[in-house]
Amino acid sequence: MESIQTVEVAIIGGSFSGLSAALSLVRSLRKIIVFDSERPCNKTTPASHNFITHDGESPESIRKKAITDLKEYQNFKLQLGEVETIEKTEKGFLLKGNGFSPIQTDKIIFATGLKDVLPEIPGFAESWGKSVIHCPYCHGYEYVGNQTGLWMNEPGVFEHSKFLKHWTKELTVYTNGPIQFSKEEQIQLEKEGITVVTEVVKTLIHNEGQISAIQLQSGKEIPIEALYTRLPMVQHSKLPEGLGCKLLPSGHIEVSNFYETNVPGVYAVGDMSSMFRSVANAVHSGNIAGAMLNRAMILS
Template sequence: MNSKLETTDVVIIGGGPAGLNAALVLGRARKKVVVIDEGRPRNAVTRESHGFLTRDGISPAEFRKQARADLLNYPSITIVEDEAVSASGSDGHFQIETAQGRSYRSQKLLFAVGMKDQPLDVPGLAEVYGKSAFVCPYCDGWELRDKPLVILNSGAELMHFAPLISGWTDRFTICTNGPDGLTEEQREELRQRGIPLYDTPIQSIESAEGMVRQVVLTDGTAVPCEGIFFKPTLRIGSDLPRSLGCELTETGSVAVDPFGKTSIPGVYSAGDAASQYYQLIAAAAMGAFAAAAMNNEMNLAAWKRR
């Protein structure tokens, strides 16, 4: 184990689009940066990422590979394959410890830890997730345009999602996997548009080689489909923001201002951990804004010391 304490300007916990783009901006600002990444991204099941100009259709693994190649141009950036297990200290004097015994001291700290899926409790959903079952129509709706789909959702969010998905296909069935959480007025709205609604629990999702064939309900009803959109249950990718005292939102993400500042001076957060956008391009942009804000603070502090 290496217990040597290394000093750096910024420690970034998380090596996804938010963390890597933050590292790029800071590296170009001549700051010394350490990115600690455990290498278990949420989108590992995803075959392609979409909606990022010049990178449309890229796989998440290839995106990270190309991003890391960009960072090689800046020798002040170091990427460490490790897990951050503790964070302590205050603005200008943070200390981070890793699972492999590394220790880092930094002026600023950025949590780009993303979100993680809770276990999928619908039998057969894990087998199709990322292949024919998705969570974001902006990311994957084009590939499923005009196809018969099943929407797994309920309550108020369902009445937001149904009009949204109708821009890609009008051939969809709603399965709420239990009580639908709707008002009678909302049910009538769906009926008027000819949208089937089933609140019977799901028995299984049947598929072949990751491609969904049908959703089978416990009463024997089979709903044929070629794709699924569902609402995952998420949790923040690390408990470190909470342990350091960062304020969290009702949804469990880190509360930040438009530049990624948390409630703790010197601590920032970006990407999925600090928003509900869940878009590759949005995460990268948030990382860039947070990096600029951290750099400005460090430059101003150095200016005042002169």
């Protein structure tokens, strides 16, 4: 019969929010395990910005340093691999997956993140996180004044375009097809001097992820150095929803101010439960969730 390991808290997701929660908990004397599939959403990003003491470092080097720090605590365990099933039990939750024996845990913190749904256009995935970017606070400073595009075709495009013009005046909106936002927004964009290109995009011309032009279906090439995106996102893992965690219309997991989900004993941290996608926010949410979960366990 397969042996069952027991821990107090299982953290599913080994990137910034999960590791931050782990640090709060091991310093609170909790026996924990972190499951890491080694597939963080910023895996292809060469440098992380807007996170004090680590500005300009690669996300992977920051993550490895966090794991090194955590390994100094005897009550920390890192398990590589993916949790495949979670069963509710009288004692909490039973976690199963390939490469490890079943884990019985009292509490769960999900830190599995969101997955961006990239368009199937040559060069897009290769440039994602390098010169095809989502956040001006994370990457905008490096592209100040450059020829910049916004990949967006939905209501709110004018507000987002005006926002991005703070970093660059050389902004063009690419809709990749017929416009799907209002005539009013089209007029506003025109008044702001922002060009809208509706022709279908054929490919992003790039060199090792650094784009130099957008090639349209007609063959025309438009020079560009950075492309911001507003892409659809889905939960990276279906486990939270399968466990009964409530999803918001935005696709995020609904949580309290302390990152509790509607399922007792289950928390969700990082961008899977927040509109703000940054390393600093991920670390913040994990730190709060770990501390508040420990407090709840003491007072229960």
